[in-house]
Amino acid sequence: MDKSRTSYPVSRTLYFVHRIIPGLLFLLLPLITLPIQRFPKPEFESAYTQPQTFIPTPRAEFLAYLDVFVLLISLGVVTWLVLKKRSRLWVFFMSLFSLAYFGFYREGCVCSIGSIQNVSLALFDHSFILPLSVLAFFLLPLIFTLFFGRTFCASVCPFGAIQDLVAFKPQPLGSRLNTVLGIIPYLYLGLAVLFAATGTDFIICRYDPFVGIFRFNASFGMFLFTGILLLSGVFIARPYCRFLCPYGVLLNWTSRFSLRHLSITPAECIQCRLCESSCPYDAIDYPVTDKSPESRPVMVRKMMILTLLVPFLVLIFGYAGSRMQDTLAGVDARVKLAKEVMALSRIQDAGYGMQDESFEIKAYKASGKTESQVYSEASAVLKKFYFGGWLFGGFTGLVIALLIAGRMLPVYRKDYVTNKGRCFSCARCTDYCPIKS
Amino acid sequence: MKQKIFIIAGLVLLVIVIVIMVRDLFSSKKEDQKNPYDYKLNELKKTAGKQIAYNEALSFRTGLEEIHAIACGAGDRIFVGGSKGVEIFEKDGKPAGKFGFEGFASSLAMDKKGDFFIGMQDHVEVYSPEGKLLKKWNGISPESFLTSIAVSDSFVFVADYGKRAVYRYDHEGRLINRIGEKDPEKKVPGFIVPSPYFDLAIRYNHELWVANTGRHSMEQFSYDGTMNSAWGEASMAIDGFCGCCNPSHFAFLHDGSFVTSEKGIERVKIYSPKGEFKCIVAPPSAFTEGTRGLDLAVDSRDRIIVLDPERKQVRIFVKK
Amino acid sequence: MPGRREFLNTLMRGGILAALGLLSGAVIFRSRDEKSCSYGFDCSGCSRSKSCMLPAALEARQMVWQLDMTKCIQCGRCATNCVMSPSAVKCTHAFAMCGYCDLCGGYFKPGTKTLTTAAENQLCPTNALKRKFIEDPFFEYTIDEELCIGCGKCVKGCGAFGNGSLQLQVRHDRCKNCNECSIARSCPAQAFTRVPANKPSLLRGLGPELPKETAKKNQANG
Structure with missing residues (x-):
């Protein structure tokens, strides 16, 4: 074997150290540091100079604001395409752009969906800094939706775009199934906020199904997870957006009060029923005209039931949530550690010898924390989860009560209209409407 | 019919996704505890029990925030130096007083009168047995870090990790000469001290020994700086000095045997006056992993006193 | 009837806007804390006074x-x-x-x-x-x-x-x-x-x- 090659390899890193770093020194000035006196360097007699440790700089900060700018422009363009141009084709092209920029170029981080957690954590933990760009990612889609409907979902969000590409055989699910499955995003939102606010975990990011695709880099398990979801998306169009997305809940509710919204027809509906099956997301409400208005006593009884039902469900679910305190807090690393430490001290008290210690226990021992410190940290977390459990449960109860109310109260609709809450403003239905102006 | 199958297929897949998420989130299974890249030192830390010739007889805690130096004086009193002060203990571990100062005692020794010579990182301070500051010697250099100090009848020897040099002073603090700097004529290879442990001691009241840790050797110098002899071998095995730079500390028994301590593989051992491995005082299992700075002292009855900065203890070992 | 609906929508829209404004205000205001100072505790070398009241979020640090x-x-x-x-x-x-x-x-x-x-x-x-x-x-x-x-x-x-x-x-x-x-x-x-x-x-x-x-x-x- 060529010994000189194994002994003195000129690696790419070395090349970098010798050739490129001097050029970068100017940029890195704030990072250049002085050796501390406890470690004086050896007294070299040869002309050897100690290399500088190269510290790569993160992505330039102004690029984060470029992202915000691109988001703003995209939202504007899509809104214009949806409301004015009413062109599915252009909306589709725009979604390809978003997929390329926010998906493959920006690799899915940070996204508006995940920003819910950053905002929640920043609200409860003020040592956590929320960069303004993240706040903008949280606010901009909501504000646009408040005025123009969910054009963000139409083709700015890369998650929606990628799912739209695989929706080959979308099936109508029927209103009952839609309502029941529609509860899941509320639960997801509640849990995400709860875990983020307690500083436990960012579960939206943890179970982000598409980030692996955007990065072409994920574990097999993650790809499998993505694959199953996408496969389900072949038959159920946009399953993540409809039945998981927590940001969708916020957009749903803001969209209901939007100033303007995509309409199927630009003029008067002629009841031609051509759009009836055009929506892959079951977001078109059919006319309800044949129901005779309910009698007054029936209405009064229904209202009374509802006024009782709402607080009842809120309380019941809130109580159930508070009882789930341990399960919920069990996700938290601090609580997990406390459990392990407790188990360890029990084993030691019983006089058994050392077992194979977990890394968590090793790290705890190395940290110099006392047992009681670990316990008090954990009990503080548990307390947060007690209140959090009440709020989460209460929120769930309220959602369910409102859904029941929505189904109990009579509706009257003359025409085929988009459901302002659920509609993604994808503009498919406009292509089916025979009226063009 | 076909439509129904599609719906059911889609729903089943969706439910699988949700179940995966919920199970993963609330599962109580622990993170993977296998480290495919584990650094295994345990094999090397195993020692043959019959080589251990000492027992731990006594240990007691010190009250100082950080401890760095230990010495043993008249009446087998034990002196511990560290941040902001020196603590004094009787030979059975009972506190016998303390005195404080600003700064950090990085090394500590006493002369026959009981005056303290304390290395304060970059200079030496002399204190009376009652803890009164008698004299403050001039600072050596801002890079200096005085890791060891030894006092003979007429001289004070100081080991400076920062400058990698040994200085000979008289008792008044006048520098006489420097010892151990690289000098091919005197056959002095020079000190290599990669980490801040650099010890020296005096044997039979006239032989100056310095631990040249980077070369894993114990070197004996005349007072004029000539190197007379050296021994030591780099090895992870029990008879050598392990790691990059050891022994971190050493002391002498009354028969001239070396007591050495190491970091990396934490162990205290005894070598014969000629440098042959004799026995183990304390095996690695006696210390918390990662302990470093096991300063040593020996009292009049040849009890070996070990300073354990990790557990903030003074630990005394006696022959079985 | 449509008039009342419109009015309610406008009211809700205003309400949501106000809520979002309050939320962002709270988040930014709460970041006004020494610990979240992007200079990291160390006030030396910082041009602002020690009793700095500028919310850290406004520093726009990534x-x-x-x-x-x-x-x-x-x-x-x-x-x-x-x-x-x-x-x-x-x-x-x-x-x-x-x-x-x-x-x-x-x-x-x-x-x-x-x-x-x-x-x-x-x-x-x-x-x-x-x-x-x-x-x-x-x-x-x-x-x-x-x-x-x-x-x-x-x-x-x-x-x-x-x-x-x-x-x-x-x-x-x-x-x-x-x-x-x-x-x-x-x-x-x-x-x-x-x-x-x-x-x-x-x-x-x-x-x-x-x-x-x-x-x-x-x-x-x-």
């Missing part, structure tokens, strides 16, 4: 992930749990702390008898740590980042026997800066923290930063 070596126990999860493969965590060498030892605890397998660069002597599973003779008895160690997988084996070896100049760090030219770092979640020592992007390193042993004045002077000279 945050990036970094690994605090004082907590790290080298469990190996940095190599296995990053969303990237190979991991964005790499061994980084703080040369200023290195002893240039011949018998390097980070380079050689424990128990190695002959100190040569033979592959069977090397601790690094990917041979990413390179050894180069400088002069007797000093050797320089550098890291080939392309090969390094961030397992921390050498870090542990260096820390056990040497000064700990080999350290694990998140390399921000590779890190995707996930909103939540997947290594951080599984780190048993909770050693991962968010740090301001203008101070992305937590490398130990490089000493304090140059005072701003000196940096400026150097900049002018260089």
Whole structure:
């Protein structure tokens, strides 16, 4: 074997150290540091100079604001395409752009969906800094939706775009199934906020199904997870957006009060029923005209039931949530550690010898924390989860009560209209409407 | 019919996704505890029990925030130096007083009168047995870090990790000469001290020994700086000095045997006056992993006193 | 009827806008805290007064992930749990702390008898740590980042026997800066923290930063 090659390899890193770093020194000035006196360097007699440790700089900060700018422009363009141009084709092209920029170029981080957690954590933990760009990612889609409907979902969000590409055989699910499955995003939102606010975990990011695709880099398990979801998306169009997305809940509710919204027809509906099956997301409400208005006593009884039902469900679910305190807090690393430490001290008290210690226990021992410190940290977390459990449960109860109310109260609709809450403003239905102006 | 199958297929897949998420989130299974890249030192830390010739007889805690130096004086009193002060203990571990100062005692020794010579990182301070500051010697250099100090009848020897040099002073603090700097004529290879442990001691009241840790050797110098002899071998095995730079500390028994301590593989051992491995005082299992700075002292009855900065203890070992 | 509906919608819209405004205001206002100062506690070198009231969020600092070596126990999860493969965590060498030892605890397998660069002597599973003779008895160690997988084996070896100049760090030219770092979640020592992007390193042993004045002077000279 060529010994000189194994002994003195000129690696790419070395090349970098010798050739490129001097050029970068100017940029890195704030990072250049002085050796501390406890470690004086050896007294070299040869002309050897100690290399500088190269510290790569993160992505330039102004690029984060470029992202915000691109988001703003995209939202504007899509809104214009949806409301004015009413062109599915252009909306589709725009979604390809978003997929390329926010998906493959920006690799899915940070996204508006995940920003819910950053905002929640920043609200409860003020040592956590929320960069303004993240706040903008949280606010901009909501504000646009408040005025123009969910054009963000139409083709700015890369998650929606990628799912739209695989929706080959979308099936109508029927209103009952839609309502029941529609509860899941509320639960997801509640849990995400709860875990983020307690500083436990960012579960939206943890179970982000598409980030692996955007990065072409994920574990097999993650790809499998993505694959199953996408496969389900072949038959159920946009399953993540409809039945998981927590940001969708916020957009749903803001969209209901939007100033303007995509309409199927630009003029008067002629009841031609051509759009009836055009929506892959079951977001078109059919006319309800044949129901005779309910009698007054029936209405009064229904209202009374509802006024009782709402607080009842809120309380019941809130109580159930508070009882789930341990399960919920069990996700938290601090609580997990406390459990392990407790188990360890029990084993030691019983006089058994050392077992194979977990890394968590090793790290705890190395940290110099006392047992009681670990316990008090954990009990503080548990307390947060007690209140959090009440709020989460209460929120769930309220959602369910409102859904029941929505189904109990009579509706009257003359025409085929988009459901302002659920509609993604994808503009498919406009292509089916025979009226063009 | 076909439509129904599609719906059911889609729903089943969706439910699988949700179940995966919920199970993963609330599962109580622990993170993977296998480290495919584990650094295994345990094999090397195993020692043959019959080589251990000492027992731990006594240990007691010190009250100082950080401890760095230990010495043993008249009446087998034990002196511990560290941040902001020196603590004094009787030979059975009972506190016998303390005195404080600003700064950090990085090394500590006493002369026959009981005056303290304390290395304060970059200079030496002399204190009376009652803890009164008698004299403050001039600072050596801002890079200096005085890791060891030894006092003979007429001289004070100081080991400076920062400058990698040994200085000979008289008792008044006048520098006489420097010892151990690289000098091919005197056959002095020079000190290599990669980490801040650099010890020296005096044997039979006239032989100056310095631990040249980077070369894993114990070197004996005349007072004029000539190197007379050296021994030591780099090895992870029990008879050598392990790691990059050891022994971190050493002391002498009354028969001239070396007591050495190491970091990396934490162990205290005894070598014969000629440098042959004799026995183990304390095996690695006696210390918390990662302990470093096991300063040593020996009292009049040849009890070996070990300073354990990790557990903030003074630990005394006696022959079985 | 439509008129009342319109009015209600407008009212709700106003309400939602106000709520969003309040929320962002609260988030920004709450960041007005010394601890979240992007200069990190150290008020020296900061042009603002000590009783600084400017909300940190308005400083618009981006945050990036970094690994605090004082907590790290080298469990190996940095190599296995990053969303990237190979991991964005790499061994980084703080040369200023290195002893240039011949018998390097980070380079050689424990128990190695002959100190040569033979592959069977090397601790690094990917041979990413390179050894180069400088002069007797000093050797320089550098890291080939392309090969390094961030397992921390050498870090542990260096820390056990040497000064700990080999350290694990998140390399921000590779890190995707996930909103939540997947290594951080599984780190048993909770050693991962968010740090301001203008101070992305937590490398130990490089000493304090140059005072701003000196940096400026150097900049002018260089």
